[in-house]
Amino acid sequence: MASSGLFFKDGKKRIDYILVYKKSSPQVEKRSTFEKNLRAEGLMLEREPAVTNSDIMFVKIHCPWETLCKYAERMNIRMPFRKKCYYTDWRSKTMGRLLKSWLPRNPMKLDKEALPDLEETDCYTAPFSRARIHHFTINNKDSFFSNSTRSRIVHHMLQRTKYEDGKSKMGINRLLNNGTYEAAFPPHEGSHKSRHPIKTHGAQNHRHLLYERWARWGMWYKYQPLDLIRRYFGEKIGLYFAWLGWYTGMLIPAALVGLFVFLYGLFTMDSSQVSKEICEANETIMCPMCERNCTLQKLNESCIYAKVIIFDRGIVLMISTATVFLEFWKRRRAVLTYDWDLIDWEDEEEELRPQFEAKYSQVERVNPITGKPEPFQPFPDKLSRLMVSVSGIFFMISLVLTAVFAVVVYRLVAMEQFASFKWYFIKKYWQFATSGTGVCINFMIIMSLNVVSLLLTESEWENSFALKMFLFQFVNLNSSIFYIAFFLGRFAGRPGKYNKLFNRWRLEECHPSGCLIDLCLQMGVIMVLKQMWNNFMELGYPLLQNWWSRRKMKRGGQLMEHKISLPQWEKDWNLQPMNLHGLMDEYLEMVLQFGFTTIFVAAFPLAPLLALLNNIIEIRLDAYKFVTQWRRPMPARATDIGIWYGILEGIGVLAVITNAFVIAITSDYIPRFVYAYKYGPCTDQGYRQEKCLKGYVNSSLSVFDLSFRSQANLRGFSLLYRYRDYRAPPWSSAPYEFTLQFWHVLAARLAFIIVFEHLVFGIKSFIAYLIPDMPKDLCDRMRREKYLVQEMMYEAELEHLQKERKKNGKQYHHEWP
Structure with a gap:
């Protein structure tokens, strides 16, 4: 197991974090003080030289049980103490069975049978406390705290450990910035590939499982x-x-x-x-x-x-x-x-x-x-x-x-x-x-x-x-x-x-x-x-x-x-x-x-x-x-x-x-809309989009007269040219001024903006009102869980007190002459 790179040399202490530094780095004193303070906080450290680079040194960090418990309590990490039991009525159970048997297999659905290690411990949780450690389900001290939780606790300690005397002289981030360490990271749980198929031999680790069932391109539809x-x-x-x-x-x-x-x-x-x-x-x-x-x-x-x-x-x-x-x-x-x-x-x-x-x-x-x-x-x-x-x-x-x-x-x-x-x-x-x-x-x-x-x-x-x-x-x-x-x-x-x-x-x-x-x-x-x-x-x-x-x-x-x-x-x-x-x-x-x-x-x-x-x-x-x-x-x-x-x-x-x-x-x-209703050929015959837009293009183009200019590149052509705008022709009483159609279009545009915004905002607000932020069944489950947690905490405390009284009673009986 030690050869896998996940444990100390003794093959028992799991590596929770890795620090990397160069031997040639001049920040020896800061690094020494920092690691000394880490040991004082309860962490275990082990050095290992790199295989491919003689100047690189790795510091492996292991957090023992006592330190994990102390910081889990300090960080208010919630840990499991009993299996959850949900209240469901007979109708939901029956419908679930019918749907499962009637509906065809969904190719988009995640096949949990192909994820044998994905068995979540569905338990009630509470903030960890060493004084109430008897409340929590501890089958194995090595697996009670997950790898991610162990890494998070160690990271918390690395962020708050001093490397010099001073108010702000603390934290792994500063040591990374000043070159004391080259890197700090939790290790992966192993290789993401395996020589053996996952279907026959199973997943080697969670990283391998993630690669096979999630990260491969062939799983794009899952x-x-x-x-x-x-x-x-x-x-x-x-x-x-x-x-x-x-x-x-x-x-x-x-x-x-x-x-x-x-x-x-x-x-x-x-x-x-x-x-x-x-x-x-x-x-x-x-x-x-x-x-x-x-x-x-x-x-x-x-x-x-x-x-x-x-x-x-x-x-x-x-x-x-x-x-x-x-x-x-x-x-x-x-x-x-x-x-x-x-x-x-x-x-x-x-x-x-x-x-x-x-x-x-x-x-x-x-x-x-x-x-x-x-x-x-x-x-x-x-x-x-x-x-x-x-x-x-x-x-x-x-x-x-x-x-x-x-x-x-x-x-x-x-x-x-x-x-x-x-x-x-x-x-x-x-x-x-x-x-x-x-x-x-x-x-x-x-x-x-x-x-x-x-x-x-x-x-x-x-x-x-x-x-x-x-x-x-x-x-x-x-x-x-x-x-x-x-x-x-x-x-x-x-x-x-x-x-x-x-x-x-x-x-x-x-x-x-x-x-x-x-x-x-x-x-x-x-x-x-x-x-x-x-x-x-x-x-x-x-x-x-x-x-x-x-x-x-x-x-x-x-x-x-x-x-x-x-x-x-x-x-x-x-x-x-x-x-x-x-x-x-x-x-x-x-x-x-x-x-x-x-x-x-x-x-x-x-x-x-x-x-x-x-x-x-x-x-x-x-x-x-x-x-x-x-x-x-x-x-x-x-x-x-x-x-x-x-x-x-x-x-x-x-x-x-x-x-x-x-x-x-x-x-x-909007210009088409105004033309169809106000200026088109069928304003009094009902509104039909395409039929009523006949002549729209000519209506949307204004006229410009070039007869007063003598440009060589324009000779031989008509001197009346068109451009996109709503302006009066040059022969009118107010040449090139905006026409009444321009003001109608402008008014319709402003009205559309106001109506459209109010309509869409109204629809958005109505949708937001119809959709509650939390499903009703989830609210019921949370209320029931809160009630059951209080009951179970009371029962667990009462059971612990009874055991303590029996233990003390036996001890008192043996000590009485």
Whole structure:
């Protein structure tokens, strides 16, 4: 057993944590003091040199039973003391049996028969106490505390042990930062692979079981073994994968709706009255869209773009799906926190960070809940930290806006160049070339600024850092999209009175078919490229790093047989450490994706489908990465996904507002609606969309007279040209002023925004009201469990007192002469 790398040399003491340092490190005194204090706290340490590197030394840490009990009590760790007994009526039992016998085998269902080691001890739990140790079910002291619990206790001790005399001279994190130690991690439970099939020989360990039943790509259609994930990696990572799986499942209806909208538009685009009129307008000459090199083009040249713009249906349903997702996640989270015994964890176990405790130990106040003194951060200190954080956020956002402005300038310059390009294809489709190259450059800027943000927004506080990173990356990712959706072409002016940037470049206008095609292109390219890049960085980069480390070992003269004889701690040392910010990168990627799938879904209804396909890969990619490519992270506890839930709710609110503006302002839905009811050919005959839109295109185009100009490149053509706007013709009494139809459309747009927002917010609130945060049967189970726990604690205490009285009575009888 000792050779497996999971025990001390004696083969009995289990390794709970590994410290790694270099013999050449000059921090010998700090390391010696730290390890001396660890031994004084009750830990056992054993050194072991590395097999492949003579300069590397491993320190194996074992936490004995007495120390485990002491810190389990201090940390209020809940431990089992009796099997649970649930109250279920005969109807639920009967229905369960009928469903089990009638329903066919579900291929998506996790086959628990294939997980023989996944037998959760379903017991009542209570905070551990050495004085009441007789209450707890202790069949074996070696297995009473799980491996993840043992590692968590040791990590707690490492965080609070001093290495020098001083208030803040404590904690393994500081020793890692100053180079005293190279790494600190709990060991994996063994190899993730086996020579023998798992079906015939079973799993070697939980890591092997996770790989075979979860992390392999062939398991992409299976449910996740969340209980095993939680047992091996801790509740915090277990909740992440539970949330990711739940989010992926809720994307299915949104993806189906988006796909239906896309296919419906695809099959009906040839029958659209508006696209027909654009495709048949071979005599309508549009105004040039750039100042110098753009040639005149006919309206029917925009035929293909007009057919593509079909995305303005099913939006309310897809946004409501986001609300359903958040509400049902509350229920799912409630069930998980109950099953994982986290209901009362926040009140009983959450502790102050050791760095905060050391920094503000001199400033204390009485906790109103516990009545005990605790470190307190003064208001001036809070205010100064807040001002620094806000300043940093504004600086980064201003950097993003500067980058967006640079892309806008590029588009203004590029459209002149592409319009005069020698290649006919580029010259003909210069707008597509401008948008395509602009979005690619914008994507490179987005990824570059994301890297810069990691260096400039560092923070000791996890929630603060997560919020700052989200705000920056959200603005970075969506600023160009907001520009195209709401600003592109809005301030360009009109023919004869165009607005120019720096009095040189004419501001960019929308395509004759509208700005929605540019918005769709921007979203599609950024979403696809970003997902491909994230997948490479999450899996491809660690694979390359691990491959390079193995290659260096071979170049250094290491033999291949060393790989076979390497102990587990050295194999883990050769893996990549988990990201410095833990799960923040994983959550941030998914939350930004959630924003993409909801905020501009009116312009790009295929976004939920792309997100669904990506997430199916993402779950297995993350699983493979956690199980095979990363060192085992410290098993941390959590009751929810933290600040990310509030961010998701904020995105849901923003999605309603943004989609209302996209439909009302960016798309032509409202102008078509106003024309059909007010100006169309069938205003008094009932409303039918396509029939009543006859003549809409001509109504939406204004006239510009070039007869007063003598431009060489315009000779030989009609001097009356069209442009997208609602302005009076030049021969009217008020030339180029806004028409009555413009004000009708504007009023309808404002009214639609108000009605749409109130309608969707009303639906969201109604859905939230209908769906309680906690299932009723779970509430009943919790109440019954609380009652039974009090009864069993009373019975156990009474039984213990009776045994003590009998024992004392016998002792008194023997001592009496």
